Amino acid sequence: MIIGICGGTGSGKTTIARKIVQDVGSINVVLVEQDSYYRNLSDMPLDARHQTNFDHPDSIDSEMLVNHLKRLKNGQSIEMPIYDFKAHVRSGNTDHIDPKPVVIVEGILIFSEPRILSLLDVRVFVDTPDDIRFIRRLQRDINERGRTVESIIAQYFATVRPMHFEFVESSKRHADIIIPEGGQPNVGIEFLCGLIREKLRKEQKEVIQA
Numbered sequence: 001m002i003i004g005i006c007g008g009t010g011s012g013k014t015t016i017a018r019k020i021v022q023d024v025g026s027i028n029v030v031l032v033e034q035d036s037y038y039r040n041l042s043d044m045p046l047d048a049r050h051q052t053n054f055d056h057p058d059s060i061d062s063e064m065l066v067n068h069l070k071r072l073k074n075g076q077s078i079e080m081p082i083y084d085f086k087a088h089v090r091s092g093n094t095d096h097i098d099p100k101p102v103v104i105v106e107g108i109l110i111f112s113e114p115r116i117l118s119l120l121d122v123r124v125f126v127d128t129p130d131d132i133r134f135i136r137r138l139q140r141d142i143n144e145r146g147r148t149v150e151s152i153i154a155q156y157f158a159t160v161r162p163m164h165f166e167f168v169e170s171s172k173r174h175a176d177i178i179i180p181e182g183g184q185p186n187v188g189i190e191f192l193c194g195l196i197r198e199k200l201r202k203e204q205k206e207v208i209q210a
Contacts, residue, residue, distance in 0.1 A: 001101070001102045001103070001121045001122070001196070001199050002069060002072075002073060002102075002103045002104075002105065002119050002120050002121050002122075003020075003102065003103070003104045003105070003120065003121065003122045003123075003124065003192065003196075004104075004105050004106070004110050004111065004116065004117075004120040004122070004123050004124065005017050005104060005105070005106040005110075005124045005125075005126060006106070006107065006108065006109075006110050006111045006123070006124070006125050006126070006168070006171060006172075006174075006175070007108065007125055007126030007127065007128065007168070008108060008128065008130075008133050008164050008168050008169070009055070009108055009133060009137050009160060009164070010128070010132070010133035010134065010135070010136030010137040010140070011126040011127070011128040011133055012126050012128055012136075012181070013106045013107070013108075013126050014033065014106060016106075016124075016126060016179065016188075016189060017031050017033075017104045017106045018031065019189055020104060020189060020192055020193055020196070021104065023189075023193045024102070024193055024196050024197065024200075026100075027100070028100055028101050028102055028196070028200055029100055029101075029102045029103075029104060029196065030072065030097055030098070030099070030100040030102070030103055030104070031104050031105075031106070032065075032068065032069065032072070032080065032097070032103060032104065032105045032106075033105075033106055033107065034060060034065065034105065034106065034107020034108070034109065034110055035083060035085075035107060036080050036081050036082065036083050036095075037060055037061045037062075037064055037065040037081060037083075038054065038059055038060060038061070038083050038088070038090075039059060039060070039061050040061075040081075040089055040090040041088045041089055042089040042090070046087070046088075049087070049088035049089075050088070050151075052088065053159045053163065054088075054159070055108065055109075055159045055160050055163030055164065055167070055168075056159070056163055056167070057109050057112050057113060057167060060107075060109055060113070062113050062115065062116070064081075065105075065113075065116065066113070066115045066116060066119070068080065068097075069103065069105060069116065069119050070119070071099075072097070072099045072100075072103050073099075073103070073119065074099075075099045076099060077096060077097060077098050077099060078096075078097045079094035079095070079096060079097075080094055080095040080096075080097050081094055082094060082095060085144070085145045086145055086146050101199070101200055101203060102196050102199065102200075105120075108164075108167075108168050109167060109168065109171075111123065111125070111168075111171030111172075111174045111175070112167045112168070112171050117174060122176055122177070122192070122195065123174055123175050123176045123177070124175060124176070124177045124178075124179060124188070124192065125171075125172045125174075125175035125177070125178045125179070126178075126179050127172070127178050127179065127180050127181075128180070128181055129181075130161075132181075134156060137152065137156070137160070138152055177191070177192070
């Protein structure tokens with residue numbers, strides 16, 4: 001089973017995904033974050049990297065992400081890139097990810113890529129108000145990515161907000177489940193955990209019967 005969790009920046013996608021992994025158990029669920037698959041911009045000057053539109057689908061190495069999801073689905077391990085968000089380049093290291101019965105892939109643009117959509121068994125959209133998302137992004141980029149308030153606001157108006165309406169909000173129509181106000185335990189998370197546990201029980205039963 002591959003579960004896709006989409007939503008705008010700061011909507012709570014990652015929090016929800018990690019809560020599911022925690023509740024169900026990492027022995028059964030693996031998390032793949034789309035943010036790890038930003039294109040490597042090491043061949044560009046640093047100033048030019050800062051001007052890149054990271055909210056457009058072209059900023060994602062979708063070929064690699066699709067390939068990795070297919071490998072996990074086929075029971076093969078992957079080496080997931082580790083992205084340096086301060087320098088906008090891939091580090092020389094990777095995360096070794098072994099296949100698990102359930103894969104969760106989360107990111108703002110996963111529903112805008114048809115090849116990813118076709119791999120998803122369940123599509124979840126985390127729907128959070130714009131002001132809450134902006135505040136969360138502001139706090140994250142200052143605390144984790146060494147950004148200034150001015151640069152975050154400039155990027156928000158230049159690319160984040162327009163790309164959200166063009167690619168993220170419009171992709172909500174593909175969702176099977178919509179979770180409002182992401183990041184808190186709620187019925188949506190409990191439902192997804194129950195869905196995963198039921199799949200695991202069925203697979204275990206089939207193995208025993210075999």
